[in-house]
Amino acid sequence: MLDFDTAQAQLAAAGGHPSITEKCSLSQARGRVLAQTLFATLDLPPADNSAMDGYAIRHADYAAGKSLPVQQRCYAGAKPQDLLPGSTIRLFTGSLLPKGADTVVMQEDADESNDELLIQHVPKLGSHIRHRGEDIRAGEQLFAKGSLLGAAQIAMLASQGYAEVSVYPALKVGILTTGDELVNPGQPRSDEHIYNSNGTMLAALVENMGARAIHVLHALDTEASLQSALATLLQDCDLVLTVGGVSVGEKDLVKPAIEQFGGSLDLWRVCMKPGKPVALAHAANKPIVCLPGNPVSAFAVFTLLVSPLLRSMQGRTRIMPPLGYGKLSTQKEFKDSREEFLRVNAQANIEGHTHLKPYPQQGSGIISSLSWASGLARIPANTSIKDGDIVPYYDFQHWLA
Numbered sequence: 325m326l327d328f329d330t331a332q333a334q335l336a337a338a339g340g341h342p343s344i345t346e347k348c349s350l351s352q353a354r355g356r357v358l359a360q361t362l363f364a365t366l367d368l369p370p371a372d373n374s375a376m377d378g379y380a381i382r383h384a385d386y387a388a389g390k391s392l393p394v395q396q397r398c399y400a401g402a403k404p405q406d407l408l409p410g411s412t413i414r415l416f417t418g419s420l421l422p423k424g425a426d427t428v429v430m431q432e433d434a435d436e437s438n439d440e441l442l443i444q445h446v447p448k449l450g451s452h453i454r455h456r457g458e459d460i461r462a463g464e465q466l467f468a469k470g471s472l473l474g475a476a477q478i479a480m481l482a483s484q485g486y487a488e489v490s491v492y493p494a495l496k497v498g499i500l501t502t503g504d505e506l507v508n509p510g511q512p513r514s515d516e517h518i519y520n521s522n523g524t525m526l527a528a529l530v531e532n533m534g535a536r537a538i539h540v541l542h543a544l545d546t547e548a549s550l551q552s553a554l555a556t557l558l559q560d561c562d563l564v565l566t567v568g569g570v571s572v573g574e575k576d577l578v579k580p581a582i583e584q585f586g587g588s589l590d591l592w593r594v595c596m597k598p599g600k601p602v603a604l605a606h607a608a609n610k611p612i613v614c615l616p617g618n619p620v621s622a623f624a625v626f627t628l629l630v631s632p633l634l635r636s637m638q639g640r641t642r643i644m645p646p647l648g649y650g651k652l653s654t655q656k657e658f659k660d661s662r663e664e665f666l667r668v669n670a671q672a673n674i675e676g677h678t679h680l681k682p683y684p685q686q687g688s689g690i691i692s693s694l695s696w697a698s699g700l701a702r703i704p705a706n707t708s709i710k711d712g713d714i715v716p717y718y719d720f721q722h723w724l725a
């Protein structure tokens with residue numbers, strides 16, 4: 325059985341990088357990956373402007389008790405006049421700073437009446453001005469090729485006037501659930517059936533990462549059914565995820581189906597709990613990851629082993645999210661011959677320590693543990709871990725992004 329870290333590295337390197345690029349409007353760019361490094365086209369802000377609703381003055385014109393005539397009311401979006409000596413110009417947040425002005429007085433610190441301004445407090449030279457280029461300078465690098473575009477990146481690109489960007493095509497993922505015991509939600513169910521939860525779960529995980537789950541197919545436990553579904557997925561998708569039928573049971577036919585399809589098995593079985601029967605194969609030059617059927621195993625394997633591969637195939641440069649650490653908070657002692665990944669809920673206390681509380685039931689069919697947990701705590705193999713021990717923590721917020 326392969327050790328977990330080797331398997332993770334092997335899966336992360338199992339897919340190709342995108343080779344073609346496409347244009348995408350900025351409004352559609354959330355979750356897409358930049359295919360070119362982008363630079364600032366202009367200084368940000370592009371001109372000195374007011375940070376407050378107030379008045380522009382020349383600091384040297386201030387004298388206690390002396391009123392300044394209001395020369396102009398200059399709204400954001402309007403052009404200011406040059407500030408006359410001994411005058412003030414009424415400004416609003418975002419109004420351009422008039423030429424000749426060097427200070428903005430907040431309106432709360434002054435009284436205006438009959439077009440005259442009386443300043444109540446000694447103003448600080450240069451206050452409340454946002455200077456041209458203080459945020460970003462024209463020519464500076466904004467985001468490197470391979471960056472994931474989220475709201476923060478999109479805000480910066482919009483502020484720089486980018487209406488469209490060059491991105492990699494969205495990765496096309498195909499999902500294949502297997503098993504005669506499964507019926508789709510909404511269908512009639514008999515006692516021997518359970519609802520198929522892995523199909524929609526995996527599609528949601530894929531879509532949350534900015535890839536597209538373009539097929540979610542189901543195959544019965546027969547070679548013909550599996551092969552027909554695999555043919556469609558290998559034709560249409562960049563990456564195939566199968567789930568179930570990958571262990572040692574008599575109806576665990578996924579691996580033979582891939583082999584009959586001309587595929588080669590790269591690895592099978594990893595020393596991890598849950599997730600042991602996971603397999604990696606290639607067919608038609610495309611990676612196929614076979615996830616174990618237990619819902620918790622499929623979720624954990626997707627988080628730890630599939631997500632880095634998916635990020636790499638999307639063209640992202642950061643494929644391994646940061647690892648956290650926390651103190652296990654438990655009555656129980658853990659020790660197993662496999663690396664164990666517990667569903668835990670992380671809570672930070674006032675001293676800044678993260679406490680990781682395991683869900684009471686850790687079975688790989690316990691679907692309720694998934695929505696409860698904030699991530700996975702790693703219990704190293706063959707090591708006794710008890711309350712208060714510090715362990716690595718895989719936060720879903722990072723690992724499923």
Ligand SMILES: Nc1nc2c(c(=O)[nH]1)N[C@H]1C(S)=C(S)[C@@H](COP(=O)(O)OP(=O)(O)OC[C@H]3O[C@@H](n4cnc5c(N)ncnc54)[C@H](O)[C@@H]3O)O[C@H]1N2
Nearest residue numbers: 501520521522523568569570571576600615616617618621
């Ligand atoms: N004799 C052994 N038995 C098992 C071993 C083993 O090493 N020796 N490994 C166990 C482990 S660990 C796991 S994990 C499971 C994985 O088996 P498979 O990947 O072949 O999955 P299935 O047998 O098809 O299903 C397992 C379980 O999950 C349910 N399932 C499957 N698909 C779905 C779905 N789409 N939605 C909801 N639930 C699903 C299925 O009904 C089973 O209960 O094997 C152990 N056995």
Ligand code: MOO
Nearest residue numbers: 598599600621688
């Ligand atoms: O190792 Mo399996 O993935 O627990 O249930």
